Amino acid sequence: MNKKIIGLSIAMLFAANGAYAQSSNGSSVELYGVLDAAIGTVNHSLSGDANFPGTVNPISATKIPQTSATGVVTPGVNNSTSGMFNGGISDSRWGIRGSEDLGGGLKAIFTLESGFNLPTGNINNAAASLANNRNGTTGTVSAPSSLNGQLFNRQAFVGLSDAAWGTITLGRNYAPIYDMAVAYDPVQNAQLFSPLGFSGTYGGGGGVTENTRQDNSIKYKNTIGDFRIGAMYKVGGVAGESSAESGYAFFGGYSAAGFSIDAAYQAYTDALKETNSATANDINVTNYDTTSYFVAAKYAFGDATVRAGYESFTLKAPSNGLAALGATTINGYAIGNIPTAAANTADFNAANQTTDILFAGGDYNFTSAFNLAVGFYDIQSKSSSDFTGLSATGAPNKVNGFATQPSGNIYEYSLLADYHFTKRTDVYAGVLYSQYKGDAYSSLIYNTSNYIYAVGLRTKF
Numbered sequence: 001m002n003k004k005i006i007g008l009s010i011a012m013l014f015a016a017n018g019a020y021a022q023s024s025n026g027s028s029v030e031l032y033g034v035l036d037a038a039i040g041t042v043n044h045s046l047s048g049d050a051n052f053p054g055t056v057n058p059i060s061a062t063k064i065p066q067t068s069a070t071g072v073v074t075p076g077v078n079n080s081t082s083g084m085f086n087g088g089i090s091d092s093r094w095g096i097r098g099s100e101d102l103g104g105g106l107k108a109i110f111t112l113e114s115g116f117n118l119p120t121g122n123i124n125n126a127a128a129s130l131a132n133n134r135n136g137t138t139g140t141v142s143a144p145s146s147l148n149g150q151l152f153n154r155q156a157f158v159g160l161s162d163a164a165w166g167t168i169t170l171g172r173n174y175a176p177i178y179d180m181a182v183a184y185d186p187v188q189n190a191q192l193f194s195p196l197g198f199s200g201t202y203g204g205g206g207g208v209t210e211n212t213r214q215d216n217s218i219k220y221k222n223t224i225g226d227f228r229i230g231a232m233y234k235v236g237g238v239a240g241e242s243s244a245e246s247g248y249a250f251f252g253g254y255s256a257a258g259f260s261i262d263a264a265y266q267a268y269t270d271a272l273k274e275t276n277s278a279t280a281n282d283i284n285v286t287n288y289d290t291t292s293y294f295v296a297a298k299y300a301f302g303d304a305t306v307r308a309g310y311e312s313f314t315l316k317a318p319s320n321g322l323a324a325l326g327a328t329t330i331n332g333y334a335i336g337n338i339p340t341a342a343a344n345t346a347d348f349n350a351a352n353q354t355t356d357i358l359f360a361g362g363d364y365n366f367t368s369a370f371n372l373a374v375g376f377y378d379i380q381s382k383s384s385s386d387f388t389g390l391s392a393t394g395a396p397n398k399v400n401g402f403a404t405q406p407s408g409n410i411y412e413y414s415l416l417a418d419y420h421f422t423k424r425t426d427v428y429a430g431v432l433y434s435q436y437k438g439d440a441y442s443s444l445i446y447n448t449s450n451y452i453y454a455v456g457l458r459t460k461f
Helices: 002-017 126-132 176-184 342-349
Strands: 020-022 028-042 081-086 093-103 106-115 155-162 166-174 213-224 227-234 247-256 259-276 282-301 304-316 333-335 353-365 370-381 408-420 425-437 449-460
Touching: 093 155, 126 259, 126 282, 126 333, 166 176, 176 247, 176 259, 176 282, 176 304
Parallel strands: 282 333
Antiparallel strands: 020 028, 028 081, 028 093, 028 449, 093 106, 106 155, 155 166, 166 213, 213 227, 227 247, 247 259, 259 282, 282 304, 304 353, 353 370, 370 408, 408 425, 425 449
């Protein structure tokens, strides 16, 4: 309730004083945002969740009903879901950003930005969706995200900017791969029509979606002629374990004559990945050390732009057992699976799990108002070295209590038509078709395809 009151008070303040204000000493503060809602259908889906950022999940493979040897039936996801969804292209959001001229070309800057679900008014809170769904196959949609009910869940930072020396920001920053996914995704990094736009696992987090946005981070970037360079460091803050929950990244790029290319490398220690719990109102957590790299390019000629990219990330055994991190809650919910210190030895026996992603596509402006974009994505999970095959039910066998990773592919085909009435307001229609193949998506367990189609309206202010 306090969060709602604070947010409402800030919004009323700006409504009373105007969306944009600038003082005589060169300081300015701006209220901005995006409102985006779509109506559509997902072929295989649980009911939409009012807390989940995209309302539905059209990307992840869904399970079919299972019957055990003793006749116990585990529910699956066989029904379609139609309704109003948040953010077909863009997650709905509002924010405040500002700057102050400090003289000599130096500015102080800040941004505070919050994502919310437009159809219901709820703040984005994927953690609540996980806590609401105890087994992942009944109730409402659930999946992890970096948007977990924080007041300013998308961005929150303060910094300094100089035309020559670059920009440094401190707080909650976008990971570099997220910035690049937004710039290079063939279909506008659309939340419901692109796997990069929907899932931070692929579109920023380097294998763990919670890493799409980095708390307690320092980010530096600069442009020198046609080149871009930058780095980021995440401070861990775990007592007695200085490297725990820390991370770093390097990134850079080049643009000239319609051509652009960027690359990034990210590495994190004890990255926390949330999942559904078997009990009510808590969340299970697994931690990994992760490494990832991303490279993408685009070329614009006339009214067309072509784009392509490659990403690879690896989840590794963690540097510290989950119990050693000392956390008992995450995003306001109890952690349901904290092991004893003795059980932590299993954490260090998990084999590396690597996933590669290839994507390509582009868009064409038929008129100044109408754009059509297409995209293809191949998400390839690699078999881990400890993979020993599938069980009789199609599930991967476990080693030291960890499920091994079999190989598999998700093929995603996307089409997005976008018509702009003005620069601020547009309508769109999109479709995403997914195929799931290989041992990772055994037809004994999973539906082998899924699709979403939707139409929507978006306006910016």
